[in-house]
Amino acid sequence: MSILTVLLYVMIFVVALLLIALILIQPSKSGGMGAAFGGIGESVFGGKAGSHLTKTTVILTAIFFVVALGLAAVIGHSQTGEDAGLRDKISAKAAEAQSEDAPATDAPATDAPATDAPATDAPATDAPAADAPAADAPATDAPATDAPAAE
Numbered sequence: 001m002s003i004l005t006v007l008l009y010v011m012i013f014v015v016a017l018l019l020i021a022l023i024l025i026q027p028s029k030s031g032g033m034g035a036a037f038g039g040i041g042e043s044v045f046g047g048k049a050g051s052h053l054t055k056t057t058v059i060l061t062a063i064f065f066v067v068a069l070g071l072a073a074v075i076g077h078s079q080t081g082e083d084a085g086l087r088d089k090i091s092a093k094a095a096e097a098q099s100e101d102a103p104a105t106d107a108p109a110t111d112a113p114a115t116d117a118p119a120t121d122a123p124a125t126d127a128p129a130a131d132a133p134a135a136d137a138p139a140t141d142a143p144a145t146d147a148p149a150a151e
Contacts (some may be wrong), residue, residue, distance in 0.1 A: 002074070002078065004074055005071070005074055005075065005078070008067055008070055008071040008074060009071065011067045012064065012067050012068060012071060015060055015063055015064045015067060016064065018060055019057065019060050019061065019064060022053060022056060022057050022060065023057060025053070026053045026054070026057070
């Protein structure tokens, strides 16, 4: 891991802890966690602390997202050398496993037996297929009609 990556991880951790603490001390409209601590936000930061705490929360949130995006960019571009990436390691192991599973024969992998004679097609016949009805046979699957015969 590079020094920049470690520095960005530390910044993410510190900013996340600051955001947690800052959100917990903010007074809410219905009491919430801010009231559970005895209104610590108002007593420490003054009566109009809500606006200052809100601004600080927005700034810390923006810093958190910028550092997170920077960390993603640094990690994404470190795909060289020892940080070859998980995808390369997986594809190397898959290729190794495939070479171990392959048969150890020198024969080509075909289903047909190997012959020296050229392949020929069987001649076509004019005989009907065995399961097809003959052309001059009467149709037996005709629906029955209840209509009277026409005169």
